[in-house]
Amino acid sequence: MVDMMSAQQNRIHPYKFNLWLGLAGIIMMFAGLTSAYIVKRSQPGWESFTLPMVFVFSTLMIIVSSVTIQMALKAFRAHRMERYRLFMALTVFLGVLFIVLQVVGFFRLQEMGMKMVGMGSNPAYSFVLAIAGLHIVHVLGGIVALLIILAKAFSTQKRNYDSVPVEIVTTYWHFVDILWVYIFLFFQLLH
Amino acid sequence: MSNEAAIHPGVISHGFQEHQEAHHHHESFITKYIFSQDHKMIAKQYLITGMVWAFIGGLMSVLFRIQLGYPEATLPWLEDIFGHWAKGGKISPEFYYALVTMHGTILIFFVLTAGLSGTFANFLIPFQVGARDMASPFMNMLSYWFFVLSSIIMLSSLFIQTGPAAGGWTVYPPLSALGDASIGSKTGMDLWLISMALFVVSQLLAGLNYVSTILNMRTKGMTMTRLPLTVWGLFFTAILGLLSFPVLLSGFILLLFDRHLGTSFYLSDIVIAGKILPNEGGSSILYQHLFWFLGHPEVYIIILPTMGIVSEIMSINSRKPIFGYTAMVASLFAIAVLSFLVWAHHMFVTGMNPFLGSVFVLLTLLIAVPSSIKVFNWLTTLWRGNIRFTVGMLFSIGFVSNFISGGLTGIWVGNSTIDIHVHDTYFNIAHFHIVMGVSAFMGMFAGVYHWFPKMYGRYMNNTMGYIHFWVTLVCAYVIFWPMHYEGLAGMPRRYYDYSTWESFKQFVELNRVISFAAFVSFMAQILFLFNFFYSIFKGRKVTTKNPWGATTLEWTTPIRPGHGNWPGEIPEVHRWPYDYGKDGVDFISQTEPVSKNESGGH
Numbered sequence A: 001m002v003d004m005m006s007a008q009q010n011r012i013h014p015y016k017f018n019l020w021l022g023l024a025g026i027i028m029m030f031a032g033l034t035s036a037y038i039v040k041r042s043q044p045g046w047e048s049f050t051l052p053m054v055f056v057f058s059t060l061m062i063i064v065s066s067v068t069i070q071m072a073l074k075a076f077r078a079h080r081m082e083r084y085r086l087f088m089a090l091t092v093f094l095g096v097l098f099i100v101l102q103v104v105g106f107f108r109l110q111e112m113g114m115k116m117v118g119m120g121s122n123p124a125y126s127f128v129l130a131i132a133g134l135h136i137v138h139v140l141g142g143i144v145a146l147l148i149i150l151a152k153a154f155s156t157q158k159r160n161y162d163s164v165p166v167e168i169v170t171t172y173w174h175f176v177d178i179l180w181v182y183i184f185l186f187f188q189l190l191h
Numbered sequence B: 001m002s003n004e005a006a007i008h009p010g011v012i013s014h015g016f017q018e019h020q021e022a023h024h025h026h027e028s029f030i031t032k033y034i035f036s037q038d039h040k041m042i043a044k045q046y047l048i049t050g051m052v053w054a055f056i057g058g059l060m061s062v063l064f065r066i067q068l069g070y071p072e073a074t075l076p077w078l079e080d081i082f083g084h085w086a087k088g089g090k091i092s093p094e095f096y097y098a099l100v101t102m103h104g105t106i107l108i109f110f111v112l113t114a115g116l117s118g119t120f121a122n123f124l125i126p127f128q129v130g131a132r133d134m135a136s137p138f139m140n141m142l143s144y145w146f147f148v149l150s151s152i153i154m155l156s157s158l159f160i161q162t163g164p165a166a167g168g169w170t171v172y173p174p175l176s177a178l179g180d181a182s183i184g185s186k187t188g189m190d191l192w193l194i195s196m197a198l199f200v201v202s203q204l205l206a207g208l209n210y211v212s213t214i215l216n217m218r219t220k221g222m223t224m225t226r227l228p229l230t231v232w233g234l235f236f237t238a239i240l241g242l243l244s245f246p247v248l249l250s251g252f253i254l255l256l257f258d259r260h261l262g263t264s265f266y267l268s269d270i271v272i273a274g275k276i277l278p279n280e281g282g283s284s285i286l287y288q289h290l291f292w293f294l295g296h297p298e299v300y301i302i303i304l305p306t307m308g309i310v311s312e313i314m315s316i317n318s319r320k321p322i323f324g325y326t327a328m329v330a331s332l333f334a335i336a337v338l339s340f341l342v343w344a345h346h347m348f349v350t351g352m353n354p355f356l357g358s359v360f361v362l363l364t365l366l367i368a369v370p371s372s373i374k375v376f377n378w379l380t381t382l383w384r385g386n387i388r389f390t391v392g393m394l395f396s397i398g399f400v401s402n403f404i405s406g407g408l409t410g411i412w413v414g415n416s417t418i419d420i421h422v423h424d425t426y427f428n429i430a431h432f433h434i435v436m437g438v439s440a441f442m443g444m445f446a447g448v449y450h451w452f453p454k455m456y457g458r459y460m461n462n463t464m465g466y467i468h469f470w471v472t473l474v475c476a477y478v479i480f481w482p483m484h485y486e487g488l489a490g491m492p493r494r495y496y497d498y499s500t501w502e503s504f505k506q507f508v509e510l511n512r513v514i515s516f517a518a519f520v521s522f523m524a525q526i527l528f529l530f531n532f533f534y535s536i537f538k539g540r541k542v543t544t545k546n547p548w549g550a551t552t553l554e555w556t557t558p559i560r561p562g563h564g565n566w567p568g569e570i571p572e573v574h575r576w577p578y579d580y581g582k583d584g585v586d587f588i589s590q591t592e593p594v595s596k597n598e599s600g601g602h
Helices: A002-009 A014-041 A054-077 A081-111 A123-154 A164-189 B003-007 B016-025 B029-034 B039-069 B076-089 B093-129 B137-157 B187-216 B229-260 B284-318 B325-338 B354-366 B368-382 B391-414 B416-422 B426-456 B462-488 B505-538
Strands: B580-582 B585-587
Touching (some): A014 A164, A014 B284, A123 A164, B039 B093, B093 B137, B093 B187, B354 B368, B391 B462
């Protein structure tokens, strides 16, 4: 039994592996959407657009949140729980701010006359809403996960130094960050 | 992480046995039978849920076969049961369309995807790789309950006023995108989409667990090349699902946008009942690309698990090693890769550039190579074997028979020149029903009969099993063989009444024969269901650990294994799983160390 466990020690934690596989699935979904976008772009009736500035700010927010969550993970590994809680809470805040800015961005698009839904909408803008909206759903999932481990960090009943959940959430958070940067650049380059 | 930690997070126990017994004491009815995290129980849950769906989906085919076989008849009892859907004892055209749509959806997704790989991946992967449970038993349970939720929503759509989704199981827009277009595009379509979205979530949770378990939880000595072919088949299935289902989901999300937010992803220049719709700039072909990017891997998601199951059962019951193990794995791999490169062969008639079409023809025909390798290997495994005709073995042979018959017509429809002629005709219906419908069912039945003793500690009744097999096999050919002729004569699918068409009147009697065979075949499946449930309680008891004389690890567990599978330590593996008839020994279990005077090879 001891032999077997040491043999398995070098292997990746199965939960982490599950996460990576899940990310592969999410990548496929966005690959499907962005390739649909590319196909549509080459067809008649496409309207070219530029994203309003607010999306640049939201992009900066989510990039900063990746830094804060990395700091949180570092603090957790060093068992500096005060610092860990602070950076974790900061990450949640930045995540919420990102979502708010995205939604503001959608309204800005609408104000600029780029209709995303309803009569007279153009698929180009609808795609922005569908892809960025679906990304928001994934960020929301990340925020829920962050809140759960944050609640655990504030619980006084149990002390837990198992870093696996924190590592998993961190990886996921970096993923949604990179995913948004990809989508943002995609919209910038192929508008 | 060790397997123990996966089952009991936070607790690493060295004395598993005492720990396991302690675990059993506080297992209530709910944690054991309902919200179970035991892979064996989840497998049984998937199987029985799949059976319920198979019954519903099969019954639907019986109903629409009544219409096709007896278009003139009026059956008052139909009105008694279905009310306004069968006014005057005749199935209404809307009801007919809903029936064929739901028949396809249910059988393809709920039975042959969830019911099939849900059952066997859950049951066999931890057993055969030598693990106490899945990588994440909780996620595994969650996957089943997402499937239940999706099932409930789909089931509820059958009972609403406007009926379930109707528009073919592929739900192509614009029909599916516009609620005003038909009665089957109203609430039923929304429920269909929501149910399928939950289904995709369920399949993703399941699939990543399967892959993770196979790659991370193998016992000592169980290298990838010592995995039984069942596990290889399920492995590629899970990867296909992980990479293709999300794309389907993105297609569905855009469809939901078009339905409810007035977007025009799939819609352009449409007139409904004289009213011009404002939608512009969309393309319904886009949906077809997204759909078939899943849709084609989906048929391999259905057939790969059964290929693994059949390879395993054939080798055991021929008392011979599987012929060409490496070629079997390589061909599974080749099929998995090619399955992502052929989706447009479903779209030859969408006005695709013929040069692009020819590329897809080439890639499609390439699949014939790994498929034939598999068929030859099955046949050579049987060749001069010491065959035991168990029910499971008969169904395995039936699988190969159907796979050959249906696979050969795949070469026809894979050619764009022929496909343009037979597209959306009964030829196509015959092709895919034989190659992935009947074949997959044959493989699934083989698996159920073969692993039933491991599932319930009892055998299924053989006599009923033999009747089930022969009636199913004969009926399958009587149903689908004539459809090839109908299709070549141009008879289109999904039509309500062929007797009103001068060119198809000649097939009225043939349709009646097909319908009759469908009823008989359905009766045989009822017999199977009876046999299954009867045998759970009254079947002949299994008295030895290894009733089939098989080499794989699941047969080294107790007859009725508890959660954790092995009471002591997990056995170590020393050899590949196909040492049958080696050096004159009937079989050598994978746990047997290789002795010095053994001959070479594996």
